[in-house]
Amino acid sequence: MCCALLGSCSEEEPAGNALALDDRIAPLLAPCAQTRPFTADTSHMLPRLVAKLESGQRDVLHRAKEELAALEGEAVPALAALLDRHLTESYMAGLNQNILEVAVMMETDAGRELFLKALDHPQEILRTTAVRGLARHGRPDDFDLLLPWIDLAPRLETAAEVALALHAVDPDRFFQLLATWLPLSKRAPLLRFVAPFAPAVSSPELAREFLDASEDLDPILALWFAAPAVGCGLEGSGKRLQAALAAPQDELRLAAVRALGALAEAEGQAPQHARTFAPQLLKMLQGDPSTNLRQAVVGALGSLPEDEAVNDWLALGLSDGALEVRKLAHALLLERRHPRARAEALAMFSGGRGELELAAELTRPFFQTDAEFAGQARAILLERLGELAGRPLEERAILLQVLGQFPGPVGTRVILEEARDASGTIRDLSAHRWCVLQASNGGRSAQALLAERLAKEDDALRRVDLIWALSFQRTDQAREVLLSEGLRPDRPDLERLFAAECLIRQGPSAAVAPLLKRIPESMPNPAARRALRCLLWKWYG
Structure with a gap:
């Protein structure tokens, strides 16, 4: 039965059965209509990303929007041409909405002309999106264009969107x-x-x-x-x-x-x-x-x-009877590096599960900017972990979970060392998978350590855990490691299939698609080959 699922049970796939049953890989092996060799042109991905605005599945559409928005002005001519072609067609409202949303997502006003095209459209949803776009990317000159829509808006909520946009483009006026x-x-x-x-x-x-x-x-x-x-x-x-x-x-x-x-x-x-x-x-x-x-x-x-008197006033909130009040006062005082707030936060790291979770929530925003404070909190956790050495992993899980949220390599190394010998399950995940999940929260330094472990790991399922953890952050480092280690020809094809899917979601398409295009035909495993062809057609076809 497993051989039928895999398409083969060759000696080069010794871990194939376990990989095929893994919950991250099994869905990729589901039947798919597009299993012919992938032959689409990947030398220029912009047209394909634009095409996904019309026909892409939800996850594909979302990623296409993100990539097009990141392209800024480079994408605008193609988006404008598509909008011009379909703006008067009422049945294309979904496509037109997607185009405008890309322009809203841009960091600059490169797509402003698209909002001006749609501002007087008969469909309210498109007008409203255009108004929101101008609220984010408009200029003072747009005030007069927006003003008539205060009275023309069919609903109060729509008129309110216009009012907010008027304030955004020219507050004084x-x-x-x-x-x-x-x-x-x-x-x-x-x-x-x-x-x-x-x-x-x-x-x-x-x-x-x-x-x-x-x-x-x-x-x-x-x-x-x-x-x-x-x-x-x-x-x-x-x-x-x-x-x-x-x-x-x-x-x-x-x-x-x-x-x-x-x-x-x-x-x-x-x-x-x-x-x-x-x-x-x-x-x-x-x-x-x-x-x-x-x-x-x-x-x-x-x-x-900030001054001493204001800090003293805020400190009164630390003794409030309501948790919501105490949390806000604590966060504001930690931002000001207030001694009492810092001391009380550090004391929470010595408490039970509830106090630990609260300590992590309050202090996490400041670890990057306050290395001394982060080091003191980390030291408390490491001391507690040392006291519990040899105890079941489940008893130390909350400490490791909080430790993983600290930036820097120290906590990541400790967690990956736990992962090396981890067995059993924690919270419905394998113990190894749970550990590398916690390790992945440590930022770029954590990615470097995960990459080191991936290169040395002999177990295919554990490598899948590491690939999965590496892919959580979209960075050049993660992409390069997934390309160099995740797609190694000597790895099982199903492992390479999973790494390829992670790369697709990492993007950008222009960097990933041309490289992945060659991979399916190098896979001896027919199930993996079909699945990767299917993924390529779904995302890039």
Whole structure:
């Protein structure tokens, strides 16, 4: 039966049966219609990537979008030509949407012309995507092109997308427009979408207009539009916010705190006006019954520039009764390298599973920038692992899992040493597979160590584990190792098949496709040969 599945049971495939049953390889051997030799031209992949926008399967389509977006201006002429060809065809809405989404995903405004083509399209989904594209990549000149769609939009949500785009392309002009909207009842539904931008207004004249108009607004919206007057130091402007902070309604107190947080962020390094509310905020942090509100207070205080007083205020949150509040305060203080926060985080590394997971969640963002802190935490884990030496792997699993999240080679070496003699299963994975999964989290240095182990490993299934772990990060290093080690002619064909699939998903197509095109016909195993042909037609045909 296994020989029938594999197509052969030759001596060069001693691990073939086990590989064919592996859950990562077995799906690749499923029946496929496209098993003829792959003959498509791979010398210029751009046309093939563009074609996948129309007919690609979900994973193929997603990868094609990513690669086309990475090509930026090089891809735009082909995308524009395809859009011109099908933009007026209503039944091609899916293709046109895919084209526009590629342009949205680009890092630059190289695809801006595509949004302008679709801005007045009769299909709302295409117009909305074009608006979102201009919100990300638009220019001040696009303000007048977007403005009519505030009134032409068929739904409030669509008009809100336009309003957000207007703010994105020209904030100063948008604020001038917003001042004219405040007295108009027909614009009232839009205000809740744009109110959080208001605290960034720095013009005293405009802030006065916002403050005066806020008298007739919903009480919650009024707080956002009163905030810029506070920031500009207009006399008496803080009374509404002060009253809201003491209001019995949770929603009013919460809106006031969030408006003050936005104001502090807008004031940057000189938040003299937002800071005057600190006594009220501290009172709320220490006594307000609403967890959401205390969390918002910590966030607002965290928007203030770092100094000793602000850090002391944030430190009050470390003793809060709600985990959500403590986590936010801890994260903000760790970012500021606060001694107490660092000490408490390190203490968590000596705790049980829950504390370890929380410690990893809080500290992970800072390990790359704070080598000393990372080293102290790693030392605690290594000491604990040493104390548990000889105990079952399952008992040490959480320590290894957290250790794997540290950048650098130290933790990776420890985990790979565990993997060498690992047996049994952990959490439904083989122990070896679980270990290399943890090791893969250690960044580029981890990839180098995984590559070393791959070159020396004698067991085919364990090499598949290492190939799998290497492929998690898309790097030039991973691609080169998969090409040099994963596709070695002396490896079993099913192992090479899996490495080829990982390379396809790594990309980019221009680098990978021409090399993989030659591989199927070198495979003695007919099942592997058919499967790789199928993959090549699926992704590149």
